[in-house]
Amino acid sequence: MNKEKKPLILVTNDDGITAPGIKALVEVARTMGEVVIVAPDSPQSGMGHAITVNAPLRLNEGEYFDGLVNYSTSGTPVDCVKIAIDQVMHQRPDLIVSGINHGSNASTNVIYSGTMSAAVEGAVENIPSIGFSLMDHDYDADFEPSKPFVKKIIEQALSNDFPDHTCLNVNIPKASEEQIKGIQVCSQATAFWENGFDKRTDPLGKPYYWLSGYFKNHDGRPNTDLVALENKYVAVVPIHFDMTAYQHMESIKEWKL
Amino acid sequence: MNKEKKPLILVTNDDGITAPGIKALVEVARTMGEVVIVAPDSPQSGMGHAITVNAPLRLNEGEYFDGLVNYSTSGTPVDCVKIAIDQVMHQRPDLIVSGINHGSNASTNVIYSGTMSAAVEGAVENIPSIGFSLMDHDYDADFEPSKPFVKKIIEQALSNDFPDHTCLNVNIPKASEEQIKGIQVCSQATAFWENGFDKRTDPLGKPYYWLSGYFKNHDGRPNTDLVALENKYVAVVPIHFDMTAYQHMESIKEWKL
Numbered sequence: 001m002n003k004e005k006k007p008l009i010l011v012t013n014d015d016g017i018t019a020p021g022i023k024a025l026v027e028v029a030r031t032m033g034e035v036v037i038v039a040p041d042s043p044q045s046g047m048g049h050a051i052t053v054n055a056p057l058r059l060n061e062g063e064y065f066d067g068l069v070n071y072s073t074s075g076t077p078v079d080c081v082k083i084a085i086d087q088v089m090h091q092r093p094d095l096i097v098s099g100i101n102h103g104s105n106a107s108t109n110v111i112y113s114g115t116m117s118a119a120v121e122g123a124v125e126n127i128p129s130i131g132f133s134l135m136d137h138d139y140d141a142d143f144e145p146s147k148p149f150v151k152k153i154i155e156q157a158l159s160n161d162f163p164d165h166t167c168l169n170v171n172i173p174k175a176s177e178e179q180i181k182g183i184q185v186c187s188q189a190t191a192f193w194e195n196g197f198d199k200r201t202d203p204l205g206k207p208y209y210w211l212s213g214y215f216k217n218h219d220g221r222p223n224t225d226l227v228a229l230e231n232k233y234v235a236v237v238p239i240h241f242d243m244t245a246y247q248h249m250e251s252i253k254e255w256k257l
Numbered sequence: 258m259n260k261e262k263k264p265l266i267l268v269t270n271d272d273g274i275t276a277p278g279i280k281a282l283v284e285v286a287r288t289m290g291e292v293v294i295v296a297p298d299s300p301q302s303g304m305g306h307a308i309t310v311n312a313p314l315r316l317n318e319g320e321y322f323d324g325l326v327n328y329s330t331s332g333t334p335v336d337c338v339k340i341a342i343d344q345v346m347h348q349r350p351d352l353i354v355s356g357i358n359h360g361s362n363a364s365t366n367v368i369y370s371g372t373m374s375a376a377v378e379g380a381v382e383n384i385p386s387i388g389f390s391l392m393d394h395d396y397d398a399d400f401e402p403s404k405p406f407v408k409k410i411i412e413q414a415l416s417n418d419f420p421d422h423t424c425l426n427v428n429i430p431k432a433s434e435e436q437i438k439g440i441q442v443c444s445q446a447t448a449f450w451e452n453g454f455d456k457r458t459d460p461l462g463k464p465y466y467w468l469s470g471y472f473k474n475h476d477g478r479p480n481t482d483l484v485a486l487e488n489k490y491v492a493v494v495p496i497h498f499d500m501t502a503y504q505h506m507e508s509i510k511e512w513k514l
Contacts, residue, residue, distance in 0.1 A: 048306030048335070049368045056457070056465035078305070078369075083466060086454050108381060111306045111498055112335075117368075120500075124365060124449055156512040163505040165447070183514040187501040190422070192381055197343050200313070208313035209340060238502040238509055241368055243377075244444040245497035248420040252495055255413040257440040 007033035007094035007158055012080045014044040014101065014114025017064050017072045021100035024143035025132060026065055028150045029097055032158065036093070037062070037070035038084035040077060040114075045103075047114035049121070050076045059083060077118035085125070095157060096122035099132035099170075100150065102141055106133070106171040106225045106235060107189040107217070119167035120241055128162035130154070135229065136174040145177040149234045153183070169237040173229050184233040189224035191217040264290035264351035264415055267379075269337045271301040271358065271371025274321050274329045278357035281400035282389060283322055285407045286354055289415065293350070294319070294327035295341035297334060297371075302360075304371035306378070307333045316340060334375035342382070352414060353379035353424075356389035357407065359398055363390070363428040363482040363492060364446040364474070376424035377498055385419035387411070392486065393431040402434040406491045410440070426494040430486050441490040446481035448474040 009029045013022040017039035029035045041060065052075045062070040071088055073080050077098065085092060098118040105113040110120075115131045122129025130153060134146050153170055169188070173180055195213035202208055217226050225235035266286045270279040274296035286292050298317065309332045319327040328345055330337050334355065342349060355375040362370040367377075372388045379386025387410060391403050410427055426445070430437055452470035459465055474483050482492035 043311060046308045046310040048304070048308070048374065050305040050307040050333075051303045051369055051468065053303040053468060054300060056467045057454070059464070059466055076307075079468070082452050082468065083454055086452060087456065087466060108498060110500055111374075111377065111381075112308055117305065120368065124368075152514065156514055160512050161508070163502065163508060166502045166505055168509075185506055185510045185514070187503065187506070188499055190499065195339050195343060197314070197340055199344065207316070209316055209344060210313045211308065211310060211336070211339065236509065236514065238505045239500045240502035240505075241365060241500065242445055242447065243367055243496045243498065243500065245420065245423045245495040246444065248423050248495045248497075249442055249444070251418070251420060252425075252493065253442045255417050257409065257413055257442070257493065 009033040009035050010084050010093040010096045011035055011037045012039045012077055012098050012118045014047060014077045016040050016043045017062060019102065021102050021143060024147060025097055025100045028147050032154055035068050036089055037065055037068060038080045038088055039072060040080060041072035041074055044076050044114045046112050047076045048112050049078055049117040051078050052076060057083060059087060077114040078121045081118050081121040092127055096127055096129040100143055100146055101133035102139065103137040104133055104135045104171055105131060105169060106229055107191040110169055110188060110239060116169055120239060123165050123167040123241060126165050128157055129167035130157060130170055132170045134172045145175060145180065146172045148177060149183060165240060167239050169239050171225060171229055171235045173232050175232055179232055180234060181232050184228040184235060186223055186225040186228045186235045186237050188237050189217055189226040190219040191215055191226060266290040266292050267341050267350040267353045268292055268294045269296045269334055269355050269375045271304060271334045273297050273300045274319055276359065278359050278400060281404060282354055282357045285404050289411055292325050293346055294322055294325060295337045295345055296329060297337060298329035298331055301333050301371045303369050304333045305369050306335055306374040308335050309333060314340060316344060334371040335378045338375050338378040349384055353384050353386040357400055357403055358390035359396065360394040361390055361392045361428055362388060362426060363486055364448040367426055367445060367496060373426055377496060380422050380424040380498060383422050385414055386424035387414060387427055389427045391429045402432065402437065403429045405434060406440060422497060424496050426496050428482060428486055428492045430489050432489055436489055437491060438489050441485040441492060443480055443482040443485045443492045443494050445494050446474055446476040446483040448472055448476060448483060
């Protein structure tokens, strides 16, 4: 990277452009580079890697961040990355950061998460990308203790060789800065939502169903993100998008196909 | 599997319950098991692994498939799998099949695809799951040549040990049955959409943006799904959802984190 020029950083999220989490991320990122914000105009939690293919997008110049180029879109987090590069920045950023999400995206949540899907889209584009999440779902979550860790990780991402077609899934414990013990590089834990639906009745007497559930760790390995978080470490998982289960190719080749 | 009892097969898709592709898949699946259909009430292409968390779902008993339990939902393909198991079937199916998608889900499309995300959700639940896609976007695509291959793959999935927490991404060339040379087990090619947005103006004079693009293979390896499809083979890629980039963990551990 050219040391003379400040790095160009795209900031997005899935909680929407007005969420406190993206404000915290912008506050950190703007100390380290030229920041452009393109984020959804409404909450897009759980949108996974959705893209808008059957409808057009709107792109509105925002007034959410003084002195910074900022746009909201009607699209998903992945749409935000695509339209930011093509229609707002007209160039590839040096770094994409997504978040800070209100709530965990550790473990298998990576596949459901809009925050992480924006980072994965950056990896597809071969742009260094990082998704940040704080393990606190509250709208009023305290992002202050996260900031020094976010800063350190962005600094290191900008000053080291970032692996090709990879992004980082960073989850931060809900704790004070002093309680957080450090940063660990981990693997994605194998954990799942145990889901159920609440069946309820609307005022017209018709049923509707609301997804609920809890998250359960099925992974006994010591070096997973869930173990790191439990031990009050910030968990960093390098993520790629080759989903081939290479370990099962030989057994399936033995089927009579 | 108990040979006395017909296997219980859940069928879903992302093109919606009225699409010709799911009709073709049901026609094949019902010859091999007891079939239940739970599919979106409208097209959900490009929905990726989205789930509905901020709104309730509707579940309507359908009249789309004579003599079969069939429901449409207001949710995404992943929602369909979750609500099918919890509220419709009240048990785990022996197999989940998704599709037949109108259009390719080969290579990196797996992360954008609603069809495949339904299959990945099955893998999360540790239920043998297969997503089928025909390389023809047309609503009136001819699914007849696909049927013998779909049947063979379902038969083999039911009669072999299906690997844990895995699903299959099956893509079928647009060709006659005679032109299709066979079935190959492959890895996911590294290929990307080269995206751009069409900027247009609505009748009120305001701009809107429509995603467009073309798909480009960047993978020189011989045994990828894109090569198999080019050579007129049905491509079968085993897919898992551990997205950890294990090959880059050591280099990131050397950062000053």
